[in-house]
Each structure stands twice: as C-alpha cells, then as structure tokens.
Amino acid sequence: MKSMKFLVLLCAAAFLSSTALGLDIYILRHAETMGNVTGDYSETNQRTFSPKGLEQVAAVPGRLQGLSFDQILVSPTWRTQQTILPYLKAAGRTGEIFPAIEEADCGITGQEPSVSVTSKKQPVELIEDGRGLYVVSGDPATARYAPTNTAEGLAILREAVDQILVRFGGTTQSILLVTHSCTGGRLMELFLGLPPQGSLSPANAVLSRLVQKSDGAFELATYNGEPLSTLRKMLLFGFKSEALPGFVDLKGLWQIAAGDDPARSAMDFDDDGWVSTSVPGGWEGDALPKYDGLAWYRLHFTVSAEQSERWGTNTLALLLGSVDDADEAYLNGQKIGAMGQFSPAKITAWDQPRVYEFEPTLLREENVLAVRVDDWGGGGGIWRGPVTIGPAGVLRP
Numbered sequence: 002m003k004s005m006k007f008l009v010l011l012c013a014a015a016f017l018s019s020t021a022l023g024l025d026i027y028i029l030r031h032a033e034t035m036g037n038v039t040g041d042y043s044e045t046n047q048r049t050f051s052p053k054g055l056e057q058v059a060a061v062p063g064r065l066q067g068l069s070f071d072q073i074l075v076s077p078t079w080r081t082q083q084t085i086l087p088y089l090k091a092a093g094r095t096g097e098i099f100p101a102i103e104e105a106d107c108g109i110t111g112q113e114p115s116v117s118v119t120s121k122k123q124p125v126e127l128i129e130d131g132r133g134l135y136v137v138s139g140d141p142a143t144a145r146y147a148p149t150n151t152a153e154g155l156a157i158l159r160e161a162v163d164q165i166l167v168r169f170g171g172t173t174q175s176i177l178l179v180t181h182s183c184t185g186g187r188l189m190e191l192f193l194g195l196p197p198q199g200s201l202s203p204a205n206a207v208l209s210r211l212v213q214k215s216d217g218a219f220e221l222a223t224y225n226g227e228p229l230s231t232l233r234k235m236l237l238f239g240f241k242s243e244a245l246p247g248f249v250d251l252k253g254l255w256q257i258a259a260g261d262d263p264a265r266s267a268m269d270f271d272d273d274g275w276v277s278t279s280v281p282g283g284w285e286g287d288a289l290p291k292y293d294g295l296a297w298y299r300l301h302f303t304v305s306a307e308q309s310e311r312w313g314t315n316t317l318a319l320l321l322g323s324v325d326d327a328d329e330a331y332l333n334g335q336k337i338g339a340m341g342q343f344s345p346a347k348i349t350a351w352d353q354p355r356v357y358e359f360e361p362t363l364l365r366e367e368n369v370l371a372v373r374v375d376d377w378g379g380g381g382g383i384w385r386g387p388v389t390i391g392p393a394g395v396l397r398p
Contacts, residue, residue, distance in 0.1 A: 023213030025175040026165070026192065027068070027187045030203035031080040032057035037205065040326055040377055058084055060178045062091040064208065071174040074099035074165075075135065076181060077145055082135065085179045088132045096179070098137045099124055100145045101161035102188065104181035105155040106284060107379065111196035113152035118160050122147040141380035155197060158184065163189045169219065181354050185209070187233040192219040198384055202323065202352045240298050247311060248391035249304060251319075251370070257278045257288050257382075261295040266331040266371045274301045280388055281322050283380025292381060294345075298372040304390075309346045310362050318393035321355035323385040324374055330357050330370040333364070343375040351379065358393045 018324050033054035036046035050058060065088050075081055077094040082096075089096055100121065123145035137144055145226070148154040169176055178188065180203075187197035190213050195201075203209055207226035211219045221229060256275035264270055278288035280298070285291060317338060321330060326349035327341025338357025341350035374382055389396075 003237040017297050018316070023215070023217070024169050024172055025213075026211040026219070027070070027175065027177045028189065028203055028209045028211070029061075029065075029085070029177060029179050030185050030205055030207070031076075031078070031084040031179070032061075033205040034080055037350060040347055040351070050080075050083070054205065058087060061085065061206060062088045064206070065092075065177075067240065068177075069175060070094075070177045072097065072169070072176045073179065074102060074138075074176060075179040076103045076184070076205075077137075078099075078103060078123045078181075079126075079128060079334070081179045081181070082131055084179075086128070086131055086134065089131075094134075096131075096135050098127070098135050098144070099161070099178075100125065100138065101157050101164060102178055102180040102184055103146065104183045105158055105187060106148065106151045107181070107199065109155050109158070109182040109187060109197060109199070111155070111190075113155045116152045116156050118156045119146060119148050119153045121145060150351045158187055160190060160196060160321075161188065166262045170213070189221065193221060196216065202385065204353070212234045247307060247395070248389045249302065251300060251302060251388040251390065252280055252386055254278070255298050255300045255383075257284060257296055257298050259289055259292055259294065259296045261297070261373070265297040265299065266319075266334055266336070266373070268334045268367075268369045270299070270371075275299065278382070280383045281386040282382075283325065283384040284382035285380050289381065295373070295375050296382065298374065298383065300372065303366055304368060309361065309364065312392065314361060316358055316393040317361050317390060319355070319357045319359070319370070320387055320389050320391070321357065321372070322344045322383055322388050323352050324352055324372070324383050325349075325351040325376050325379050325381050326374045328355070328383075329373045330355070331373075332359060333368055334371075335359075335363060336361075338344050341375075347375075347377055349377075352385075356393075356396050358370055358397075 033051045034047050035049045035051050037041040038051045063374050074098040075085055075098055077100050085096055121143045125141045125144045127135050139224040146157050148157055173311060182202050183199060185203040186199055186201040188198035189201045190197045204225040209225055212222045254277045256272045257274045276288045278284050299384050327343050329339040330337050337359045340353060340355055341347035
C-alpha cells in the first residue's frame with residue numbers, strides 16, 4: 002500500500018513540477034448544430050444550430066468575459082464564425098480566419114504516413130453578419146485546405162501547431178482557437194506531445210485551456226470547462242489502475258456481437274462464441290469492420306474484497322468514456338445509465354463522456370458489464386476512454 006501511495010505522489014509531482022510561464026491557448030468548439038444532434042452532417046444541418054446551440058451562442062460573450070486574448074483564430078466554417086460572432090461584436094474584436102484549424106478527418110489515428118500538406122484550393126466564405134469583423138490568413142480565394150485523406154488531414158494539423166508555435170510560442174500571450182471536435186482534440190494532443198488519435202474532444206461551446214510551462218512543454222489546465230485535478234489528469238491520460246488504488250481499470254479486450262437481443266444484458270447470458278474487441282477503440286477498427294447498427298459489448302471482471310472495503314458505502318460510478326452513437330449500460334443485469342437515443346430517433350451523443358452512478362451493493366466479486374450500442378455512422382462503439390469504476394464524487398464531470 003505504501004508503494005502505491007508513493008507512486009501516486011510521484012505522478013502528481015511530475016504533473017506539477019514545471020511552472021506555467023509561457024503561452025496560454027484556449028480552445029472553444031463551435032455551438033451544437035443539428036448535425037451534432039442527428040448525426041446527419043449535411044451542409045444544411047451544419048449551418049443550423051439546435052435550440053441548445055442557439056442558447057450556447059448567446060452565452061459565449063458571458064463565458065469569455067474577463068478573459069483577455071491577444072489573438073483570436075477562427076476556423077473558416079459557418080458554425081465557428083457564427084459561434085464567436087456575438088463575442089467579437091460585444092468586445093469590439095476582430096477574428097482571424099485560420100484555415101488550418103478547420104474540422105479534420107475524425108478517422109485520424111496518429112499512425113498516418115508522413116506527407117506534405119495539400120495545396121489550398123477552396124475560397125473562404127465570410128458570413129454576412131461578420132463583414133469587417135474577420136480577416137483571412139492567406140489569400141481568401143484559395144485559403145481553405147482540401148485534404149483528400151487522413152494523412153493529409155494530420156499534416157494540416159501539424160502545420161497548424163507549427164504556425165502557432167512560430168507566431169506565439171515562448172511568449173506570455175493568450176490566444177483563442179475557435180474550432181471543432183476532432184480538430185480541437187487532436188490539436189490538444191499534439192501540443193501535449195500525445196498521439197493525435199481523438200482521446201481528447203472539446204464539448205460544444207465550452208473552454209479548454211493549455212498552458213506552456215517554463216521548459217516549453219504544454220500542460221492541460223482546463224478540459225471542457227473543468228479545472229483538472231492531478232487525479233483526473235491521471236485518469237484522462239491512461240495511468241494504469243495499480244497506480245490508482247481507488248479504481249478498477251476496465252480497458253482491454255471485451256466481447257462483442259452484432260445485432261440486438263435484450264437477453265444479452267443478463268449476468269448468466271452465454272457469450273462464449275463472441276469475438277474480442279479493444280476498449281476503448283471503435284469496433285470498425287477490429288471486430289466489426291464497416292458495420293453500422295446495433296451491437297452488444299460484454300465484459301467479465303472481478304472486484305477484490307480489499308477494493309470493496311476501500312470503497313465502503315460510497316456511491317460508485319462507471320466512467321465509460323465516449324460511445325458512438327447511443328448506449329445503455331447494464332451492470333450485473335441492472336440498467337445503470339444511458340445516453341443518446343436509439344433508432345429511429347437517432348439522437349447521437351458520440352462525443353459525450355458517460356458517467357453512470359450506482360450503489361456499491363450492486364457489485365459482487367465476479368461481475369458482468371453489458372453495453373448495448375446503436376451506431377449509424379463513423380467508427381462505432383466505445384471509442385474513447387477512460388473506462389474505469391471508482392468513487393462517483395471523483396468521476397462526476
């Protein structure tokens with residue numbers, strides 16, 4: 002036990018060792034669109050805010066009040082320009098259209114071959130209400146990138162990071178990037194020196210913040226509007242469960258089967274013939290290539306008596322990462338949570354973290370976690386971690 006405590010303290014010291022003295026980077030994802038809600042990313046839906054998205058846009062000036070930005074870099078899309086527009090008007094500021102932070106291919110894994118950046122081929126279209134409030138980085142007639150594959154998309158993201166560091170790195174300036182989910186998350190990972198694979202993903206219209214330390218490296222100070230404690234950083238960046246004695250790590254190989262059957266939620270359901278899949282990791286990457294539809298995950302895991310004693314009577318939670326698109330989770334046959342809406346409603350929650358609370362009495366020494374998932378596009382399944390069980394008070398957003 003003493004060695005575990007020492008390891009936790011050692012990891013905490015590593016996170017806090019360098020003083021933040023350099024560049025501040027704030028990342029703001031656009032407000033929720035009907036594309037985010039329905040999973041249908043047509044041009045019309047991407048140019049239409051949902052009712053919640055309209056509320057988010059109206060709240061942006063208040064959310065940014067009190068912050069001072071030396072530069073505001075904005076993706077060229079309609080939804081990003083419209084999201085930051087009320088703030089530009091209220092603050093009397095100008096935004097720079099920065100094409101390299103437009104939404105990237107969400108299939109980027111960081112394993113793409115090294116390629117040159119594709120030429121810029123498409124014109125930047127400024128929104129009507131934004132005339133005079135935006136300037137374009139580069140020639141407006143050809144400034145937007147036109148990547149044709151994930152390797153080119155990753156090259157553009159790396160160029161964005163390089164351009165930002167050349168212009169602002171090592172200074173005490175503060176910049177705001179108004180961008181997207183897949184691009185924003187991978188930019189954060191690149192700044193942090195992590196593989197750009199989508200483990201991080203900005204939520205709609207809330208701020209994340211990176212700070213540059215005295216050694217030039219970056220640290221994630223705020224993620225989706227929440228300051229990160231040392232413990233949450235350790236969970237977010239995948240520290241092994243033995244370094245965190247209050248948690249049971251569930252990442253690894255799970256069983257999966259396509260199709261739907263309510264009986265699959267039961268503890269005693271026979272899943273011997275199912276195939277294995279990596280969690281976290283979209284199912285199209287291994288077990289169910291090119292599959293869209295319903296599928297079930299199952300995981301058998303143990304909880305030691307020592308772990309149960311450590312938790313006591315405290316409310317626990319399953320942190321399930323993010324699931325593409327909708328899910329229901331069952332622990333030992335009992336439903337403990339759900340997010341999104343299944344077909345035919347098709348309300349996606351593909352990039353939202355799941356935290357499902359339950360009472361410790363539900364756990365046994367031998368346990369079964371079953372997750373029903375409906376996917377209608379994209380990678381499918383439990384694609385992003387962390388995936389763990391621990392005290393609800395720590396895991397709640």
